[in-house]
């Protein structure tokens with residue numbers, strides 16, 4: 001007797017019936033594995049993104065295209081070996097339809113081959129090294145690239161009388177992108193780099209490096225430290241008296257993260273950075289976002305929160321477009337070219353590169369109603385990642 005004509009056992013019939021009778025929501029759940037640094041050096045990034053995803057789902061519900069959305073949050077403790085193991089477990093055991101988050105570039109790198117193998121979208125909400133999106137055709141980014149802001153601040157510096165710059169950058173991939181793209185633009189305009197130091201990513205002590213900066217007597221120092229480290233950096237900058245020397249800080253806006261800015265004190269006043277988000281961005285969408293975020297979490301959202309808010313929006317919008325289908329290729333196709341109004345301004349996903357296209361703003365730290373803010377004063381519209389064409 002062949003298997004197909006074999007009568008079904010009572011147990012098999014019961015199991016099949018149970019499956020058919022199971023509530024639709026349990027069968028149809030879309031699972032998102034959210035891998036974030038909730039502990040370790042980048043814990044503030046994890047917190048901001050987790051908050052923003054929760055806020056978005058409070059505002060938009062936990063059902064999209066008829067399917068219930070389940071977030072499975074995992075802490076990689078800022079260690080990329082953990083990211084890889086966790087991504088694997090989420091894909092194999094939990095059968096997630098998306099992996100998302102990724103607080104640092106090495107974490108986004110670690111997960112990339114797994115996204116490719118599993119053919120599921122990897123939504124990068126935080127990391128900023130240009131090459132990340134080239135590591136897998138399933139990667140889409142809603143954060144930023146360091147090249148977007150560092151090229152623009154390089155051009156701004158030479159045009160604004162800054163001739164000699166000392167650089168201080170975090171010694172890993174995004175720090176090197178920030179340094180190289182800044183240098184290329186600043187020196188092309190006639191600027192000179194007089195000192196270059198790289199600081200370790202984990203627990204950096206800035207003071208010996210700050211002394212070298214002071215001795216080099218530059219017009220300004222170009223700084224990239226990842227989100228979460230700016231407060232400590234500015235504390236040591238003030239303690240070493242650099243705020244009194246007239247050596248201003250310039251850079252991508254990571255060092256002036258809104259999350260920490262208000263605690264930096266007057267040493268931060270006048271700092272000019274180029275970046276993709278300010279809590280003071282004067283649009284109604286942003287005002288509503290900041291108000292809701294403050295109400296929910298009693299803190300000010302920074303650029304990492306916005307990367308998370310836009311990342312979960314992209315997932316919802318793609319699911320709407322596929323009618324709730326979770327086929328990875330269909331989801332990636334749906335994401336390509338998508339455009340929407342973010343709290344940071346208008347953004348889109350470049351269909352060629354799957355990277356974010358967004359405005360870059362030049363901002364200056366000012367006191368507004370007794371609080372420190374990055375006040376935007378110049379806008380570069382719809383900036384594509386310059387790191388894609390110039391390597």
Ligand code: PHB
Pocket residue numbers: 103104105106126127128129174225226227254
């Ligand atoms: C990164 O690791 O890619 C990264 C992290 C924090 C930042 C920028 C880049 O603020």
